[in-house]
Amino acid sequence: MLALAITNGLVIGMIYALTALGVSLVVGIMNVVNFAHGEFYILAGYFSYIFAHTMGFDPFAAMFIAVCAVFLFGVLVEYTIIRPTYGDELYSLILTFILSIVLQNAYLLIFGPYPNKPPNWVSGATNVFGLFYYGNQRLAALAAGVAVIVLFFAMLKMTWFGRMIRATSQDREMAELNGINTKRLNMLSFGLGCALAGAAGVILAPVFPVTPTAGVPLALTAFVCVVLGGMGSMRGCIVGGLILGLVENLGAAYVSTGYKHVFMFIILILVLLVRPSGLFGRSEA
Amino acid sequence: MKKCRMLICLMLATVGTVLLLGPALAADTIKVGVVGPRTGGAAATGKAFEEGIQLATEYVNAKGGVLGKKLEVVFEDTAGAPDKAASGFERLVTRDKVVMVLGESHSSAALAEIEVANRLKVPFVVVEAWADPITAKNYKYVFRAGPSNSGVVNESIAKWVAHEGFKKAYIVAENTDWGIGIADLCKAALDTIGVEYGFLMTERTSQDLYTELNKIKAFNPDVVLAFVYGTGLHYLVAQAGEVGLTPKAAVLDGAGPPSLWPDFWTNVGDYGDGATFVSSMHEKVELTELAAQFRESYVKAFGKSPTDYKSRSMFDAVLIAADAINRAGSTDADILVDALEKTELLVTRGTARFGTTKGGPEYHHWMPPMLIIQWQNKEQVVLYPPDAATGKLKR
Amino acid sequence: MNRNKWLLSAAILAFALLPLGLGTYHQHILIVSLFYVMMAASWNLLAGYTGQVSFGHAAFAGIGAYASGILATKAGFNPWLGVMAGTMLATAFGFLVGLLCLKMGGIYLSLTTLAFSSILHIVINNEYEITRGTMGLQVPGLVAEYSKISYFYIFLVATLLVLGVIYRMVHANMGLNFRAVQNDERAAASLGVNVVRVRVMAFTVSSAMAGLAGALYGHYLLLVTPQIPSLDQQFLVLSMTVIGGLGSFVGPIIGAISLEILSEYIRAYGEYHVLFFGLVALTVARFAPKGLVGIYQSARERRMQAVAKTSPAVNR
Numbered sequence: 001m002l003a004l005a006i007t008n009g010l011v012i013g014m015i016y017a018l019t020a021l022g023v024s025l026v027v028g029i030m031n032v033v034n035f036a037h038g039e040f041y042i043l044a045g046y047f048s049y050i051f052a053h054t055m056g057f058d059p060f061a062a063m064f065i066a067v068c069a070v071f072l073f074g075v076l077v078e079y080t081i082i083r084p085t086y087g088d089e090l091y092s093l094i095l096t097f098i099l100s101i102v103l104q105n106a107y108l109l110i111f112g113p114y115p116n117k118p119p120n121w122v123s124g125a126t127n128v129f130g131l132f133y134y135g136n137q138r139l140a141a142l143a144a145g146v147a148v149i150v151l152f153f154a155m156l157k158m159t160w161f162g163r164m165i166r167a168t169s170q171d172r173e174m175a176e177l178n179g180i181n182t183k184r185l186n187m188l189s190f191g192l193g194c195a196l197a198g199a200a201g202v203i204l205a206p207v208f209p210v211t212p213t214a215g216v217p218l219a220l221t222a223f224v225c226v227v228l229g230g231m232g233s234m235r236g237c238i239v240g241g242l243i244l245g246l247v248e249n250l251g252a253a254y255v256s257t258g259y260k261h262v263f264m265f266i267i268l269i270l271v272l273l274v275r276p277s278g279l280f281g282r283s284e285a
Numbered sequence: 286m287k288k289c290r291m292l293i294c295l296m297l298a299t300v301g302t303v304l305l306l307g308p309a310l311a312a313d314t315i316k317v318g319v320v321g322p323r324t325g326g327a328a329a330t331g332k333a334f335e336e337g338i339q340l341a342t343e344y345v346n347a348k349g350g351v352l353g354k355k356l357e358v359v360f361e362d363t364a365g366a367p368d369k370a371a372s373g374f375e376r377l378v379t380r381d382k383v384v385m386v387l388g389e390s391h392s393s394a395a396l397a398e399i400e401v402a403n404r405l406k407v408p409f410v411v412v413e414a415w416a417d418p419i420t421a422k423n424y425k426y427v428f429r430a431g432p433s434n435s436g437v438v439n440e441s442i443a444k445w446v447a448h449e450g451f452k453k454a455y456i457v458a459e460n461t462d463w464g465i466g467i468a469d470l471c472k473a474a475l476d477t478i479g480v481e482y483g484f485l486m487t488e489r490t491s492q493d494l495y496t497e498l499n500k501i502k503a504f505n506p507d508v509v510l511a512f513v514y515g516t517g518l519h520y521l522v523a524q525a526g527e528v529g530l531t532p533k534a535a536v537l538d539g540a541g542p543p544s545l546w547p548d549f550w551t552n553v554g555d556y557g558d559g560a561t562f563v564s565s566m567h568e569k570v571e572l573t574e575l576a577a578q579f580r581e582s583y584v585k586a587f588g589k590s591p592t593d594y595k596s597r598s599m600f601d602a603v604l605i606a607a608d609a610i611n612r613a614g615s616t617d618a619d620i621l622v623d624a625l626e627k628t629e630l631l632v633t634r635g636t637a638r639f640g641t642t643k644g645g646p647e648y649h650h651w652m653p654p655m656l657i658i659q660w661q662n663k664e665q666v667v668l669y670p671p672d673a674a675t676g677k678l679k680r
Numbered sequence: 681m682n683r684n685k686w687l688l689s690a691a692i693l694a695f696a697l698l699p700l701g702l703g704t705y706h707q708h709i710l711i712v713s714l715f716y717v718m719m720a721a722s723w724n725l726l727a728g729y730t731g732q733v734s735f736g737h738a739a740f741a742g743i744g745a746y747a748s749g750i751l752a753t754k755a756g757f758n759p760w761l762g763v764m765a766g767t768m769l770a771t772a773f774g775f776l777v778g779l780l781c782l783k784m785g786g787i788y789l790s791l792t793t794l795a796f797s798s799i800l801h802i803v804i805n806n807e808y809e810i811t812r813g814t815m816g817l818q819v820p821g822l823v824a825e826y827s828k829i830s831y832f833y834i835f836l837v838a839t840l841l842v843l844g845v846i847y848r849m850v851h852a853n854m855g856l857n858f859r860a861v862q863n864d865e866r867a868a869a870s871l872g873v874n875v876v877r878v879r880v881m882a883f884t885v886s887s888a889m890a891g892l893a894g895a896l897y898g899h900y901l902l903l904v905t906p907q908i909p910s911l912d913q914q915f916l917v918l919s920m921t922v923i924g925g926l927g928s929f930v931g932p933i934i935g936a937i938s939l940e941i942l943s944e945y946i947r948a949y950g951e952y953h954v955l956f957f958g959l960v961a962l963t964v965a966r967f968a969p970k971g972l973v974g975i976y977q978s979a980r981e982r983r984m985q986a987v988a989k990t991s992p993a994v995n996r
Contacts, residue, residue: 001499001500001503004495004496004499005496005499008493008495008496012493027787033787033790033791053551080966081962081966084966089786089787090727090731090732090733090786090787090790091969093733093787093790094733094918094922094965095962095965095966097735097915097918098915098918098919098922098958098961098962098965099962101915101954101958102955102958102959102962105324105954105955105958106955108324108328108955109952109955112328112329112332113327113328113329113332114329114546114547114548115515115516115519115548115552116548116551117548117551117552119551120554123554123555125526125527125528125529132499132528132529133527133528133529134495134527134528135524135527135528138527208492208493208520209516209519209548209551209552211516213325214492214516216490216911217490217492220794220795220798223791223794223795224791224795227788227791227792231787249495249496252496252497253496253499253500257485257486257487257488257496257497257500258460258485258486258487258488258802258806259488259802259806260488260491260496261488261490261491261798261802262799262802262803265795265796265798265799266799268792268795269780269792269795272780272781272788272792273780276788324953324954362953364912366905366907366910366912367814367815367816367903367905367907368816368901368903368905368907368908369907371901371903372708372712372901375704375705375708376705376708379703379704379705379708380705391814392815393813393814393815393816393905396815396816396818397816397901397903397905400818400902400903404826416815460802460805460806460808460813461805461813461814462808462812462813462814462815465808465813466815486806488802488805489805
């Protein structure tokens, strides 16, 4: 029981971290909390379902196209909706909140109320260390999720674009003085944030089929993750995700299954009381 | 100054628009209202209701309509929320002037609606809301032409558990009124037949159930009675297979429709084989000739075979309503109630007949027969009741 | 000024007489509109005047409704006492949540209130024995004989009370403080405005108003359900305020009434209505961030300018 709760906590935690990464990136660079993050996640799930299931593409090609499409959609949203809100974090919050409701209802209209699931990559389950059975698709999703996270951090550390992102999220004015076109950077990083949501979506849709409103609890967890780790801190976001996953599963195993989602909010409030800037946040303000 | 002028404009505008929202013009149709979730988490049920309404109105109007006029159905969205349901019900009566209301699949919404029905004195035939108190309140204007929690548990589930000789059961319920309510009835019924059981509650939005399922696995049950609706059930069946809970234990879907949804198989994969569920409809076993007719016209109208049995429940309800209006020869509420009480109509699920003994949930309730079905090689095999059974439980 | 008062009284009187000639369906719309006026106006006090976007406003209404309903059904309280107790409990919770996160400002408040509302939702669903979960808690009415007219007047009095308090707050000295807090925290602080105190104050008062509105609404519907503290409800309140005009006194009133009436019209479109509602809200929020009031004002200004140009002799 304990072994499973911990393993599952880490796997689910990695999933939370992956979903939260996009939120964290956009918060760090643009100071915008994208309330519709969960809906981008769902959109990618739908895209990969349509490309793979309805149009008969190879599942992996379908996933790739889906993430690209969500990236483009994200750029479009940034251009049309988010751009006039720079500097007013609450205005962007209100706009993305309305956007999330609009998208949920648009999905309901277009894709219908039933869950949609792209094909599995693998099937069956594996007996882990003789302790418990674990679904193969979940293990594959875990591997893919870790790969995306590693790639993302490598890009952040090693590429010129990554350096630009880090510079801007540390000091926007300084970055502008150094000749970074922040307008274009904003557009790209918002798209990238959405693409990260999309990556999480295509990786997870075979495990958790998508429905029009399934993005809401996921986005909520992502926000908690970001606050827990410290606004805009990518490292904090990963640690936050793992903590949430563990707390939730240990709580469900030993305390109460009905209250499993409350545990993470309690942790959040405790952290805010003790260390308001989050685990890895810069303590300003 | 400016503010005052705006306020005055505003108030005048309000008066104007409120007056514009005048009652709909009377037409030469007789209107029956339907309440149900067209948006929100259970929008799939609204879709099924819509299909049932379409087929039923065509059927009724082809046979001459009601009282020489055409039957018209007005479908009001409740989004599955009791407060919206109550005001939607009221709107149907006060604005659309419907003579009778049918429908609902959320017990919470239905319990709010029966209060309005009773206050406004409008006959209300509940279709797919299962909570016992709906008819146990013994309201004069409230009927139910569909299953109730206690009916499903006592007539089907508990008897089936005893029939199969299960020794240990595990009850899983989502934290909704339906889940918790039916789980409580189930506990009582299992106590009576002497079956040992465990119980846990799941959070409705949970997608990951590994920890929960391993708790269940540690209990080592013969059967898992799952009262989880919608996608949650798909997660449960798929993940129960992954963690190795099935096929040792059988999983029963205590609601039914999710196991029949078009994407059940894509969502659960091979783990769906061996899953059992409660249903009032079977793809081959038809209880009446009308049921076969319904299937035929459904395929013709929608180009697929019916899956969610709630479309057929709604079909039956519209037929019952039309029959009552015709026999009453009037749209007066009290005469309609009288006619409904005397209903003796062959519909797709058998002969509809409302109970008249007061005191319990049987009052004004017609409990259609429910089947327990297992998926075996993607074929539906009826396990219970024995006289309709087409096969035995496979594990 | 005197003339204004007369006009205002006349307008209120006209509104108060309005339901007498209407059927119950229209009376219902008016009552629900008044509920949303209270919700939107009090949310606006927070979001529009101090710049704090709370996603827990509907949750506070839920606290008011549940506290009052539970006291009435389980402890046999008089519903009016229950409404008072519910309002007080919402005030207390508002104060605590306000203290918890107002120091951190902005987005933290939004996300913490969101978390607060989720916790409340889960607790309501799980503590089925007390709250009746999704089934909803059936509560007694405020008046012995159920009549829409009496509810209309109860809601009208409550709405006028809420609006009166808000008007006083934003037009008194404190209002200046409010605006200062929104525009520039540091500057406000250096001017001697206690930023945290003003914010906690606004948050508490606004939560109390939501609690009052929620408690009354529950006793009107005779049913308290998790729908009252839901995110959907929060969306409605937010859209109404934004469409009407964030940060203006009349904005939320216009928004609440016009959107409630609009939603009655578009309800006919069944499953499309929420989408349509959302698209309207998104368009207004994006292209006219000051809402209908903003549109009206800028149109007026343009007209004034035009007048000023054509007759340069007139000195405005």
